[in-house]
Amino acid sequence: MISADEILSIITAVFYLGLLIHFAIRFARSRWWIYFFIGLFCAIRIVAYVIRAYVESDAVTYGSSKWISLYITETTLLSIGVIFILLILARLYASILPKLRHVAGHSRGKFEATLVLRTRLFLLPIIACVIAGAVLASPDYTESQQNTGLILRKVAVLGLMAVALIFLYAAWNYRQRYPENKRAFELCLVVTGLFVVSLIYKIVYTFRTSALTTTWAYFVFSPLLELAALVVLSVDLQMYFLGRKEDKLPKEELHDLA
Incomplete structure (x- = not known):
């Protein structure tokens, strides 16, 4: 019998496939790498939810070596995917902030110098x-190793929340500072807000495994919020973040963005 988790995983993968096609078309037309990274995020999610649906089916025996291998792969892909949202947001900020600073005569702030230009270093x-x-969460490991994995997941989710809250504050701050470009930062604000709500669920689930374990809670607070964020990003981002082709930047700014 097909479970609700299996059905919802397949439906979720189909929605991500639709968004993947959308962003692939945008990338083919513009060659802007933001669209490529969003498409890559969608592809990772598709693979993860297809594996999740397969694991939930009767085709795999619970606890078998194949089940454990698929479980580790699924958990790893789902965990890595959340990093992409912050990387995408950082690239969006990197495409617009230098131009706005150049026009307004502002100096580079700490947020741009660290979490935007050095995102990977912090992540x-x-x-x-x-x-x-994610790997140590497998039932194939000892209880001590699984506890270590749980501690690492707690550290990771709290770190993600800290970074996400900084991004949320930055979106609000830049929206006030550059009202003529507030639409761009409103997009960042909404996407980051959805991501923060999703992380709240992940924190509760990570620290209290017995809480929010129902299928509906998982799909509402995890893929549904991410899909909503991607729908927000499906607008013409180039218009809001790249501006005019004739916009010029100092050479040092172009070097930093390379």
Whole structure:
């Protein structure tokens, strides 16, 4: 008998496929790498939810070596995917902030100098904790190793929340500072807000495994919010973040964005 989790996983994968096609078309027309990264995020999610649907089917025996292998792969892909949202937001900020600063005569702020231009440096430790925690979550490991994995997942989700809240504040702050470009930062604000709500669910689930374990809670607070964020990003981002082709930047700014 097909379970609700299996059905919802297939439906979720189909929605991500639709968005993947949308962003692939945008990338083919513009060659703007933001669209490529969003499409890559969708592809990772499709693979993860297809595996989830397969694991929930009767084709795999619970606890078998095949089930454990698929479980680790699914958990790892789902965990890595959340990093992409912050990376995408960072690239969006990197495409618009230098131009706005250049016109307004502002200096580079700490947010841009760190989390925008050095995003990977701050996210690498979180990514390491996410992957290690996902792998150690497998029932194939000892209880002590699983507890270590749980600690790593707690550190990772709290780190993600801290970074996401900074991004949320930045979106609000830049919206006030550059009202003529507030539409761009409103997009960032909404996407980051949806991501923060999704992370609240992940924090509750990580620290209290017995809470929010129902199928509906998982799909409402995890893929549904992410899909909503991608729908928000499905507008013409180039119009809001790239501006006019004739906009010029100082050479040092172009070097930083390379």
